[in-house]
Amino acid sequence: GEDVEQSLFLSVREGDSSVINCTYTDSSSTYLYWYKQEPGAGLQLLTYIFSNMDMKQDQRLTVLLNKKDKHLSLRIADTQTGDSAIYFCAEKGDSNYQLIWGAGTKLIIKP
């Protein structure tokens, strides 16, 4: 079946940029998403990118998509303590509305 992979942890210093990476296998992927989950809470849709786009920027967030390599990244500029969370990558194929989820990357902010 289709798969989405992420590294489990990322540690960055406050003020630096964070880059969270994700790879996926579904060549028919139409939308790719980044969700944020804070401890004990549900998921918040941060941003998404359509598969025919290479980049999307939204304030401190930049999403890069390399469709050839099936690689997605989320860059958070000027990382703050409030950015501490687990970030999930997810993709949607073209056949239904179910999402395929990565395992989540825990972002740890060092002072």
Add this chain to the structure above:
Amino acid sequence: GAVVSQHPSWVICKSGTSVKIECRSLDFQATTMFWYRQFPKQSLMLMATSNEGSKATYEQGVEKDKFLINHASLTLSTLTVTSAHPEDSSFYICSARSSGSHEQYFGPGTRLTVT
């Protein structure tokens, strides 16, 4: 906009009892709702997909007689965990999407503890 609520946010119940969790879309009509289960430090596991007015479609390995899903209106879906056991303890999250939209909006989750 696009707010999804869940109730209760946490519940403790005794083994053998049933628990109902509600998922509501507050400001949009949810054509489709999804129920997920999340174990500690793990990703989301899709349990079932429900379209308003239809029977839910369960993922492989999810017991439909144990996890009863009802999506009777465009703003409400319920998940009932029947005859709960300690291994059912988990974080249950719902999400909803409206017709014609690809975005899923998530509820805040319900922490179920079965003693």
